[in-house]
Amino acid sequence: MSVSICRSRPAPRREADENAVPPPDAGGLDAADRAIVLATQAGLPLVPDPWGAVGREVGMSGEAVLERMRAMQERGVIRRVAAVPNHYRLGYVANGMTVWDVDDAEVERLGREVAAIEGVSHCYRRPRHLPHWPYNLFAMLHGRSREEVEHQAAVLRERLGEACRDHRILYSSRILKKTGLRLSRRAGQA
Template identity: 65%
Template structure:
């Protein structure tokens, strides 16, 4: 899908995030000289075509008080990992859960779930819940705690 001038202006207007106002699409539309409905429709088309993967909130867990963030990694039976991952991704405290290939022999883990808590004890309690849910399908796990906040950004267009 080729980008036209409106697409480029829309991406530029939203790449830093939507405005924190009651009607953000209307605010973006006002900046671009179109209606909020036109903004929503074009973004929906970009999503449907795959040009944009998703539109969603990206919370800063640290600012929300969740300072013990740990990527839990699990060695799960390949035949069950997708179904179990779906269930884990719905647990409170899990912001994202996904499957990754193992890198044997050093890295046996194939399921990753980001756990958020105010303390490491909270994260470890959540990991126990995950471990119970995985049952005998899991043969090992670890928790890798965050030590820094990485800059999160959305779609960016290169300037000419």
């Protein structure tokens, strides 16, 4: 599992109180939240109770860790908690980023439909860069062969219908290390 974080505005300061949560650092995290992010940013432990394992590492209950994670997500500090599979190790060696030239009036609706299709791991809209790059919808497909990816792309093409003018499949040629933003062990540095 991976935890993606983004910076948010610090919370307003409150009067000192012996039960008060320590003030947030520049990234909007108090000491406990920061400890949780540091403990999870390289991934959650693959154990039956990952929240309990993180809690033991940071000195709180698993329920408290989960509650704080949810609160950070609601505040926009954590974007998502998600599994990040290694597609190659799972046998999906033909990975193709499909790029689509879709009518701008339809791209938002169709993008949601494409994102819900099995086999699509990422789907997002990007600006066109005319005249060289007319594509505005991107969808990552994973298959055990190029033929499988091409079949998935054909299904996508059919789903996009008349709104789609053109598309390409850009196959991965090497594996890049994928990591999100990481906090430094020292407070205030990312």
